[in-house]
Amino acid sequence: MRIDPLHAEVGTSPASASWSIRLDDVSVTYPNGTRALSGVSLDIAAGEMVSIVGLSGSGKSTLIRTINGLVPASSGTVTVGPHTVTGMRGRALRELRGRIGMIFQGFNLADRSDVYRNVLVGSFARTPTWRTLLGVTTAQDRELALRSLDSVGMLEKVWNRAGQLSGGQKQRVAIARALMQQPSVMLADEPVASLDPPTAHAVMHDLRRVNRDEQLTVLVNIHLMDLARQYTTRMIGLRAGEVVYDGQAAAATDHDFEQIYGRPIQPRDVLGA
């Protein structure tokens, strides 16, 4: 069975029109008193490929999670496309999240389930709960799951257990799961931090392809300067919860990175080939 490339279906579907993202003076203070973000304002146009660079603890993970409401903003407003995330709850929030794909450093798959069922997680937001409970899948979702897997080159592993895959394969399945959502925005939280260099490049390449082929807005958290320069067009530097750099990724100098990191550049700030 031959399956057409994903963009034949997803790219033309009006549901997957790309969204812009706006943060307006957003601060996040966790219940334990830690201030993770302070007064962050950003404007990201639809279809941009943006990297968020900073050391661990700089607020990258928090920033990306305010966009889909996994972490609520303590003050300020987060707007994604036509929706205001701040203050959203329940079904409205779930439907919004359904339009925002996300991948994680630890892949966050159900390792004991097969790849197919993992990808179906991406259809949660548009599937009634009783259908998921009974395990009833629509023909459309089945088709979309296979297309999504095909577009990341994982179709042959569809019946393998996720736990049997290598790290790079798991991250591709996670991308397929996000594509299954037919997203308007793609978030990636340190997607290559657990991968070896060649696999890291392959996953970054996949993300850039998603950005170019589907014109999706992509936000990538990353702590490696060469990957940020090579794969993204715009770079946002975070330090202690504040934006300290915002500009073209390719034009960012080593001095800019030293400003973001708050220390001289070290060999571990670069992935290498």
Next chain:
Amino acid sequence: MTSSLSAARSAEVPPKPRSRVRTALVFLAFAAFTVATCIPAIGGIELDVGALIRNWSNGSGLLVQFLQPDFGFLPRTIGPMLETLQMAVVGAALAAVVSVPLTLWAAAPTNPNAPTRVLVRTIINVVRSVPDLVYATVLVAMVGVGALPGLITLFLFDLGIIVKLVSEAIDATDLPIIEAGRAAGGTQTQINRRGVLPQTWPLFANQWLYTLELNVRISAILGIVGAGGIGRLLDERRAFYAYDDVAVIVLEILVVVVLIEIFSNFLRRRLV
């Protein structure tokens, strides 16, 4: 050079705190408490160890009878033994089915709503705090002698064990799939069904098999209070002082329990 290094290191390492005195005091306190519980004068229990020796002749006579099992009695035990096994299996199966939603409601990662979680946990703790023989006695009085009160007893007993142990195991398990499901816009039920259940089902299966083993052992006893199974026969033969028959029944229970354990160990090894 190495010696100077180790010398420098020994100078840096802070002295290890000593707590021998405290350990000794704690140990002494425990020992004193244990001894105190056996002194009737201050409200401790009365232990008449001498009875072991004084009544030895009774015990030895009984043991001799026990050592001469009458295997001619075996055919009469088959029916009640089957009833015991049926109660054990059906009770474990019903508890397994009902345990799944209750466990997910009782664990924090799978039920973020604190009031309902506390409610389910409280109910389960109450169910658990009643001993199995008390359930059986009360239920025999309520629904009559037979297998039904035994079945309900086993069901309630198993439910308490599974829900408590598995929900605590889920609390202690790292389940990153939950964050992924939430990010994809899933409801908690969807996340539990597709994400958490596949990941935790070995935890469930382990306890299901464990309760099956327990059930065979317990249901052998439940008959003593009239709740069906081999226990009724055992109680009846004991009342007639037919210890040769009792010995057959005890041996049979032993064999069946060991067989069930071998079977469930076999299944457990294939789980993971």
